[in-house]
Amino acid sequence: xxxxxxxxxxxxxxxxxxxxxxxxxxxxxxxxxxxxxxxxxxxxxxxxxxxxxxxxxxxxxxxxxxxxxxxxxxxxxxxxxxxxxxxxxxxxxxxxxxxxxxxxxxxxxxxxxxxxxxxxxxxxxxxxxxxxxxxxxxxxxxxxxxxxxxxxxxxxxxxxxxxxxxxxxxxxxxxxxxxxxxxxxxxxxxxxxxxxxxxxxxxxxxxxxxxxxxxxxxxxxxxxxxxxxxxxxxxxxxxxxxxxxxxxxxxxxxxxxxxxxxxxxxxxxxxxxxxxxxxxxxxxxxxxxxxxxxxxxxxxxxxxxxxxxxxxxxxxxxxxxxxxxxxxxxxxxxxxxxxxxxxxxxxxxxxxxxxxxxxxxxxxxxxxxxxxxxxxxxxxxxxxxxxxxxxxxxxxxxxxxxxxxxxxxxxxxxxxxxxxxxxxxxxxxxxxxxxxxxxxxxxxxxxxxxxxxxxxxxxxxxxxxxxxxxxxxxxxxxxxxxxxxxxxxxxxxxxxxxxxxxxxxxxxxxxxxxxxxxxxxxxxxxxxxxxxxxxxxxxxxxxxxxxxxxxxxxxxxxxxxxxxxxxxxxxxxxxxxxxxxxxxxxxxxxxxxxxxxxxxxxxxxxxxxxxxxxxxxxxxxxxxxxxxxxxxxxxxxxxxxxxxxxxxxxxxxxxxxxxxxxxxxxxxxxxxxxxxxxxxxxxxxxxxxxxxxxxxxxxxxxxxxxxxxxxxxxxxxxxxxxxxxxxxxxxxxxxxxxxxxxxxxxxxxxxxxxxxxxxxxxxxxxxxxxxxxxxxxxxxxxxxxxxxxxxxxxxxxxxxxxxxxxxxxxxxxxxxxxxxxxxxxxxxxxxxxxxxxxxxxxxxxxxxxxxxxxxxxxxxxxxxxxxxxxxxxxxxxxxxxxxxxxxxxxxxxxxxxxxxxxxxxxxxxxxxxxxxxx
RNA sequence: GGGCGCUUAGCUCAGCCUGGUUGGAGCGCCUGCCUUACAAGCAGGAGGUCGCUGGUUCGAGUCCAGCAGCGCCCACCA
Numbered sequence: 004x005x006x007x008x009x010x011x012x013x014x015x016x017x018x019x020x021x022x023x024x025x026x027x028x029x030x031x032x033x034x035x036x037x038x039x040x041x042x043x044x045x046x047x048x049x050x051x052x053x054x055x056x057x058x059x060x061x062x063x064x065x066x067x068x069x070x071x072x073x074x075x076x077x078x079x080x081x082x083x084x085x086x087x088x089x090x091x092x093x094x095x096x097x098x099x100x101x102x103x104x105x106x107x108x109x110x111x112x113x114x115x116x117x118x119x120x121x122x123x124x125x126x127x128x129x130x131x132x133x134x135x136x137x138x139x140x141x142x143x144x145x146x147x148x149x150x151x152x153x154x155x156x157x158x159x160x161x162x163x164x165x166x167x168x169x170x171x172x173x174x175x176x177x178x179x180x181x182x183x184x185x186x187x188x189x190x191x192x193x194x195x196x197x198x199x200x201x202x203x204x205x206x207x208x209x210x211x212x213x214x215x216x217x218x219x220x221x222x223x224x225x226x227x228x229x230x231x232x233x234x235x236x237x238x239x240x241x242x243x244x245x246x247x248x249x250x251x252x253x254x255x256x257x258x259x260x261x262x263x264x265x266x267x268x269x270x271x272x273x274x275x276x277x278x279x280x281x282x283x284x285x286x287x288x289x290x291x292x293x294x295x296x297x298x299x300x301x302x303x304x305x306x307x308x309x310x311x312x313x314x315x316x317x318x319x320x321x322x323x324x325x326x327x328x329x330x331x332x333x334x335x336x337x338x339x340x341x342x343x344x345x346x347x348x349x350x351x352x353x354x355x356x357x358x359x360x361x362x363x364x365x366x367x368x369x370x371x372x373x374x375x376x377x378x379x380x381x382x383x384x385x386x387x388x389x390x391x392x393x394x395x396x397x398x399x400x401x402x403x404x405x406x407x408x409x410x411x412x413x414x415x416x417x418x419x420x421x422x423x424x425x426x427x428x429x430x431x432x433x434x435x436x437x438x439x440x441x442x443x444x445x446x447x448x449x450x451x452x453x454x455x456x457x458x459x460x461x462x463x464x465x466x467x468x469x470x471x472x473x474x475x476x477x478x479x480x481x482x483x484x485x486x487x488x489x490x491x492x493x494x495x496x497x498x499x500x501x502x503x504x505x506x507x508x509x510x511x512x513x514x515x516x517x518x519x520x521x522x523x524x525x526x527x528x529x530x531x532x533x534x535x536x537x538x539x540x541x542x543x544x545x546x547x548x549x550x551x552x553x554x555x556x557x558x559x560x561x562x563x564x565x566x567x568x569x570x571x572x573x574x575x576x577x578x579x580x581x582x583x584x585x586x587x588x589x590x591x592x593x594x595x596x597x598x599x600x601x602x603x604x605x606x607x608x609x610x611x612x613x614x615x616x617x618x619x620x621x622x623x624x625x626x627x628x629x630x631x632x633x634x635x636x637x638x639x640x641x642x643x644x645x646x647x648x649x650x651x652x653x654x655x656x657x658x659x660x661x662x663x664x665x666x667x668x669x670x671x672x673x674x675x676x677x678x679x680x681x682x683x684x685x686x687x688x689x690x691x692x693x694x695x696x697x698x699x700x701x702x703x704x705x706x707x708x709x710x711x712x713x714x715x716x717x718x719x720x721x722x723x724x725x726x727x728x729x730x731x732x733x734x735x736x737x738x739x740x741x742x743x744x745x746x747x748x749x750x751x752x753x754x755x756x757x758x759x760x761x762x763x764x765x766x767x768x769x770x771x772x773x774x775x776x777x778x779x780x781x782x783x784x785x786x787x788x789x790x791x792x793x794x795x796x797x798x799x800x801x802x803x804x805x806x807x808x809x810x811x812x813x814x815x816x817x818x819x820x821x822x823x824x825x826x827x828x829x830x831x832x833x834x835x836x837x838x839x840x841x842x843x844x845x846x847x848x849x850x851x852x853x854x855x856x857x858x859x860x861x862x863x864x865x866x867x868x869x870x871x872x873x874x875x876x877x878x879x880x881x882x883x884x885x886x887x888x889x890x891x892x893x894x895x896x897x898x899x900x901x902x903x904x905x906x907x908x909x910x911x912x913x914x915x916x917x918x919x920x921x
Numbered sequence: 922g923g924g925c926g927c928u929u930a931g932c933u934c935a936g937c938c939u940g941g942u943u944g945g946a947g948c949g950c951c952u953g954c955c956u957u958a959c960a961a962g963c964a965g966g967a968g969g970u971c972g973c974u975g976g977u978u979c980g981a982g983u984c985c986a987g988c989a990g991c992g993c994c995c996a997c998c999a
Contacts, residue, residue, distance in 0.1 A: 590934075788954080
């Protein structure tokens with residue numbers, strides 16, 4: 004069998020078949036009955052549903068690999084592991100994509116009309132949507148495909164309506180006219196989270212508004228110290244100065260505000276001022292929001308285009324004047340000269356007009372944060388409009404409590420504070436969107452009696468007046484309104500289904516920190532509100548995938564990595580292993596999109612090494628029956644006991660790190676155990692034994708090989724599922740032992756009692772060091788592999804002599820040592836020296852092979868090193884405080900060190916003396 | 922303006938919570954090897970004032986404070 008395997012791992016040859024085998028075996032699907040009747044312990048992850056139109060990028064690759072590692076591990080542990088996949092309809096994003104397609108045909112959504120447009124989007128989604136889910140299969144994700152969900156599915160849509168109506172009935176959803184973030188390109192409202200602040204270097208313009216004659220108050224105000232904003236110009240009139248970064252909004256000003264405690268401007272409160280370019284007159288009002296120390300201490304008030312101004316206007320009873328259209332061009336409320344202009348065009352025009360009239364007092368460079376639409380990047384315009392909101396404070400309470408009391412945990416833990424801070428300062432959530440693609444708001448208005456009806460089922464008649472034409476609210480809900488329900492809507496809520504009983508609440512939620520507020524926090528809030536408990540316990544927030552220059556990978560920058568290309572070139576295992584080993588908890592990953600070879604060769608090489616070690620193990624073990632390990636217990640040799648002890652150590656460490664989401668540590672531990680311990684040492688040590696005539700030795704080696712390699716496959720399976728499945732399936736099963744299943748899902752390794760073997764580990768460590776030292780000395784003295792050497796050991800601790808004698812074959816194989824004798828190092832012999840960590844002095848007689856001068860030089864270095872070491876230790880021991888206060892074992896260790904080092908020093912010194920004298 | 926994180930080898934990062942052998946890994950680099958599992962490999966090696974300053978301690982990469990540089994998040998200063 005094994006001979007047929009290629010010496011290079013070819014992922015393409017196995018991935019498809021193996022994935023299909025997993026699916027066919029029903030490996031991924033968990034029926035609720037396994038939990039409810041079978042008593043299995045559930046483990047549930049719901050996928051962060053990618054946009055239905057998305058294609059897989061590096062971030063998805065990382066996130067879904069993480070989830071798959073956790074799911075596969077728990078499944079092997081015997082948990083009923085449910086990983087629910089699906090997609091999000093992604094309101095704005097998807098609508099934008101389709102609108103762009105239509106634009107290429109020269110058609111707008113308005114040309115089509117609402118119904119036809121929505122049909123068109125559905126058509127698009129049916130054709131191309133869900134591609135990303137198929138792509139997840141390519142990287143080995145073991146999702147329960149039988150439960151694939153979409154946020155616009157009928158069931159999930161029913162959940163949306165149900166939640167809306169419940170919140171509405173509780174007064175937690177309300178409608179009102181407020182300043183919201185408006186995207187003039189998408190023509191819709193945005194939530195605060197969807198308006199992303201971006202640093203922009205702009206200008207702060209200072210505008211002058213003239214006081215009408217007679218300007219009582221102005222002169223008085225101007226007499227106050229620091230009242231620079233009030234000035235009398237050459238024309239003899241009094242003016243005040245206000246500042247703004249958006250000069251065009253002055254056309255919508257309905258007042259000027261000052262702080263009520265600001266004595267400078269007290270005489271002006273109640274006065275009127277002329278608003279240039281408009282012919283209107285607006286009042287000066289007092290409002291505590293104004294910061295007297297900032298700028299001139301006077302603020303122009305534009306209630307319809309600034310959230311703060313809106314609040315001031317409400318308090319001061321100023322009128323609201325909306326001067327812009329949906330597209331952010333100036334409307335009929337603006338002076339005729341500016342009507343129809345785009346806001347930025349109008350900005351320039353207003354500046355020119357003011358300048359002409361001598362009313363522009365200048366400008367300063369000004370860096371500030373300007374909100375942009377998170378989908379299309381257009382500058383958001385604050386706009387007065389009637390929208391639906393969720394009252395969030397009551398919902399935030401339990402979600403906050405859950406974090407504070409540890410019901411919900413975050414990894415890395417620093418996100419806990421970020422999450423809590425957001426909830427503590429949460430603002431109401433604007434949920435209505437002026438889009439067509441999404442869940443239409445389940446509210447109807449009666450044309451006759453103005454009754455507002457929120458209902459889960461479309462009503463036929465007005466429940467109040469019985470007649471009247473009913474019209475449904477035209478808006479749809481924010482996409483995140485439906486995705487927040489994901490952990491229960493996907494399992495059948497609002498019905499009381501078995502799935503829900505079995506799989507809610509879930510366990511781990513793994514995602515990118517960017518959507519901590521958008522999605523994670525809201526799921527927790529609504530989970531408590533609707534289900535009465537948290538949707539998951541552990542939130543794992545992974546790092547960002549960046550390019551070699553540290554830039555976040557993105558479509559627009561064109562610096563992304565296509566995981567499918569990586570799979571194609573290096574295999575899914577290589578992709579997964581590379582991503583997991585590179586991703587510390589919450590740390591960013593750096594990959595070079597221009598050099599996939601450099602980025603993914605660690606994973607590719609690892610998979611290949613695994614493949615070859617597997618090939619060798621299979622050939623070594625051969626087809627003959629293998630005896631179960633307990634039967635050969637008495638015949639186990641040093642390296643067998645050692646590798647089994649190392650395996651246990653690795654098993655314990657890996658299981659612990661998985662619990663703590665320290666996946667990169669898992670990868671690191673297994674890398675070193677498999678490559679370092681197993682491949683580099685164990686396989687080399689048993690090479691001669693597996694072909695040996697000595698039945699006991701051979702059988703012990705074969706059993707150990709099978710046992711250890713079986714565990715290696717299992718431990719690595721969550722990380723590199725394909726190659727481990729393939730190799731494991733070919734591994735012979737020990738006689739009499741029942742092969743649990745055809746696939747590796749069988750079980751997760753657990754530490755075996757009696758396998759810890761400190762003695763074997765110590766002996767092996769010394770043996771490894773001896774071999775390494777001999778190799779090193781050979782290299783240094785130029786003694787080639789072709790030349791066999793003998794070794795003299797002196798001062799070896801108990802047991803090590805025996806080890807060396809029984810490991811003659813190993814020494815010969817790995818270090819080309821012909822004979823190893825214990826005894827005094829020849830006093831006058833020429834040779835190479837080294838001292839092992841356990842105090843053993845190693846001497847390679849090389850009389851006639853090396854020249855004496857070189858040996859003297861080397862000895863001098865050795866002596867120097869030892870002297871430094873002794874001085875170091877002595878200094879510490881001479882420190883009274885150290886001896887008195889350090890733990891006894893630490894002090895004892897120091898004394899031992901001093902003693903051994905001195906003995907060695909004496910021997911080497913003597914040797915040096917003799918040689919130097921020659 | 923608030924909050925958080927990072928700074929250890931040429932590069933990317935572990936190690937710090939819980940202070941104590943001689944500070945690690947991968948990649949890259951140097952040297953020698955096509956040794957019948959693997960050249961996507963094997964063996965050997967070079968490379969570090971652990972950002973700076975101070976403090977606590979017998980002892981600090983590890984704990985504390987300050988500083989500097991970089992990065993992220995939040996925020997209505999016009």
